[in-house]
Amino acid sequence: MLLSTLSIPSAHRSFRTAVRGFLLLALGVGFGLGPVMGEEKVAPAPDKQPPGPSAEEAKLLAQREKDAAFEKTVKSIFTDDGIADIRVTFGYDDTKDAREANDPIRAERFMNSLKELGFQEHPASEAAAKTLGVPVEAPNLRILTGQTKKGQMLRVALMWSALSRSGTKNIGVGYKDQLLRSDEAMDFTKKACAEAEVMIYVGHSRSGGGPDTYPPETRPAAGGVSSTDFSYYKKNRPGMQALGPYLRKREATPKLLSWTGCLSDEHFRSWFAECFAKKSHHTAVILSTRLTSYTPWENAVQGFDEGNMVALAIIHALYEGSNREEMEAKLRACEMDQLRDYDKPAWRLTMLPGAAPQQPAQVAEQAQAQTKAPAPATEGQ
Numbered sequence: 001m002l003l004s005t006l007s008i009p010s011a012h013r014s015f016r017t018a019v020r021g022f023l024l025l026a027l028g029v030g031f032g033l034g035p036v037m038g039e040e041k042v043a044p045a046p047d048k049q050p051p052g053p054s055a056e057e058a059k060l061l062a063q064r065e066k067d068a069a070f071e072k073t074v075k076s077i078f079t080d081d082g083i084a085d086i087r088v089t090f091g092y093d094d095t096k097d098a099r100e101a102n103d104p105i106r107a108e109r110f111m112n113s114l115k116e117l118g119f120q121e122h123p124a125s126e127a128a129a130k131t132l133g134v135p136v137e138a139p140n141l142r143i144l145t146g147q148t149k150k151g152q153m154l155r156v157a158l159m160w161s162a163l164s165r166s167g168t169k170n171i172g173v174g175y176k177d178q179l180l181r182s183d184e185a186m187d188f189t190k191k192a193c194a195e196a197e198v199m200i201y202v203g204h205s206r207s208g209g210g211p212d213t214y215p216p217e218t219r220p221a222a223g224g225v226s227s228t229d230f231s232y233y234k235k236n237r238p239g240m241q242a243l244g245p246y247l248r249k250r251e252a253t254p255k256l257l258s259w260t261g262c263l264s265d266e267h268f269r270s271w272f273a274e275c276f277a278k279k280s281h282h283t284a285v286i287l288s289t290r291l292t293s294y295t296p297w298e299n300a301v302q303g304f305d306e307g308n309m310v311a312l313a314i315i316h317a318l319y320e321g322s323n324r325e326e327m328e329a330k331l332r333a334c335e336m337d338q339l340r341d342y343d344k345p346a347w348r349l350t351m352l353p354g355a356a357p358q359q360p361a362q363v364a365e366q367a368q369a370q371t372k373a374p375a376p377a378t379e380g381q
Contacts, residue, residue, distance in 0.1 A: 069282045069351045070324035073255050076281065077197045077318070083153040084318055087132070087192035088311055089185060090160035091203020091212050091261075094167055095296075097225055098218065101162035101170055102296045104140075106202060106308055109301050111142060113312050114156060117319065119146035132157050133191035138184045148319050156315070157192075161185040161203075161213040171215050178215065185213035186242065192254075193246035199254045200314065202307040205261030206230070208268075210239020240271060247275040258286035258314060260307035265289050265348050272352055279354035286310060286331065286349050293336060309334035310347060324349070 053061065077084045088110070093103035111121070121144050128143060129136035140161070146154045163170045163178040170178040189211060192199045201211045207230040217233070218226035233239075247254075259268060265287035276283045294305035301308045313330040316322075322330065331347040339346070 066351050067324045070284055070327065070349070073282055073284050073351070074318065074321070077255050078152050083155055084148075084198060085196050086154060086156045086198040086200070086315065086318075087188070087196040088156060088158040088200040088202065089189045089192060089211065089213065090158065091185075091201060092161040092182065092214055092216070093203055094216055094228070096227065098167045098171065098216065100296075101165055101167045101215075102294075103160040103162050103203065104165050105296065106294070106305060107140075107142070107158060107160040109299065109305065110158070110202075110308050110311060111144065113301050113308075114144050114146065114315070117146055117315075119144040119154075119156065128157075131191075131195075133187045134159070134184045138188075140181055140185065141188070146319070149321065154315065154318060157188075159185045159188045167215070182214040189213065190243060190246045193243050194249040194253065196254055198256045198314065198318070200257070200311045201259040201261070202311055203261055205259070205264050205267050206233040206239060208240075208263075208266075209233025209237050210241070210243060210268075211259065211261070212239050240268075244271075244275060247272070248278070251279055252281070254283065255281065256284040256286075256314065258310055260288060260292060260310050262291040263288060265350075269348075269350060269352075276352050276354055281354050282351045283354065284349065285352055286314065286347055288346055289344060289348050290339075290341070290346055292346065293339060295336075303336060306334055306336060306339075306346065 090103040090107045090110075092101060093106060094101055111119075115121070121142060124132075124136050124138075124141050124143055126136050129138065129141065132141065134141055138159070140159045142158050144156045144158075146156075148154060161182055163174050163181045166174075189201070204212055204216075206212050206216070206228070209230075209232075212233075216228040219229040221227035257272070261267075266289070269285065269287055272283070272285055288306075292306045294307060298304040301312060303309075310331065313327075313334050317327045317330055320326070328349055331349060332345055335346045
């Protein structure tokens with residue numbers, strides 16, 4: 001009896017415990033404290049992201065960034081001293097039969113156009129010649145100065161390459177002197193690539209061989225007349241080999257560059273991108289998308305000399321403080337009418353990016369890492 005009496009309260013307690021558990025379970029389900037048996041848990045709806053820019057908006061944004069980069073680049077040309085250091089090389093400009101060299105007259109017409117803008121010619125001083133990398137007595141060196149509309153100085157130094165307009169003389173009785181002139185023009189171009197804020201080359205692309213201040217390498221052609229050996233230039237790239245180290249040499253220059261020879265965009269743009277990749281600024285590059293031309297017997301530049309037109313358009317843009325849209329409008333005018341293709345402009349302005357500037361946090365992090373780095377092993381360790 002004692003055992004049966006004790007078992008009754010125990011049974012009641014078990015019953016009450018079961019009822020309490022059932023009620024708690026029911027209450028939990030009712031108040032959302034747990035899932036109903038057999039019901040799948042529904043994941044919360046993800047937050048809606050705002051739609052990204054349309055293709056047209058993205059294109060417009062990219063164009064605005066390019067415009068801003070060009071204007072910043074042009075402004076930076078004058079930032080340090082209020083002077084635009086512009087250097088122009090006229091490469092050895094031989095005709096197909098090598099009997100003439102036209103860079104002396106192209107340089108003369110360029111200078112005449114500058115003088116029409118109010119530029120003044122100055123004799124070269126020892127200091128100026130040294131800065132430009134040539135002897136003060138170099139006969140093909142010229143220096144002119146002018147002012148922008150805002151009163152900033154435009155300083156233009158230029159050299160042409162040929163000893164004379166007679167190609168026959170240059171590669172004949174005058175060949176020794178011609179090599180001196182060519183060497184001077186190449187030294188001038190090297191310094192320009194390294195140090196000029198604006199560097200312009202007017203001359204042949206040599207089928208991708210690069211700027212050339214020397215009479216061309218030739219090979220026999222039909223009729224006993226020699227012609228330029230383009231295979232030599234394609235294989236050896238002498239101009240690119242000579243100038244590449246100078247284009248990479250300085251972090252801050254050049255800021256604007258134009259090579260006006262035939263198909264320079266195709267031949268050199270990717271190479272320029274590699275040369276300028278480590279600079280901390282964008283570099284504005286103006287290159288040709290087709291074969292370029294000029295008419296040697298016409299004294300006028302506008303409408304008759306595409307390379308010279310571009311060189312002058314750049315100086316006009318600096319003179320006026322042009323933005324990118326205005327610069328491109330000037331370039332569209334730098335074409336001979338009979339060669340113009342309205343679907344494909346002859347000149348392309350590209351902003352080549354340099355290395356992205358580091359943020360202060362990145363600089364601090366690198367400095368800290370260098371501080372913690374173990375010292376390099378010395379000889380004998």
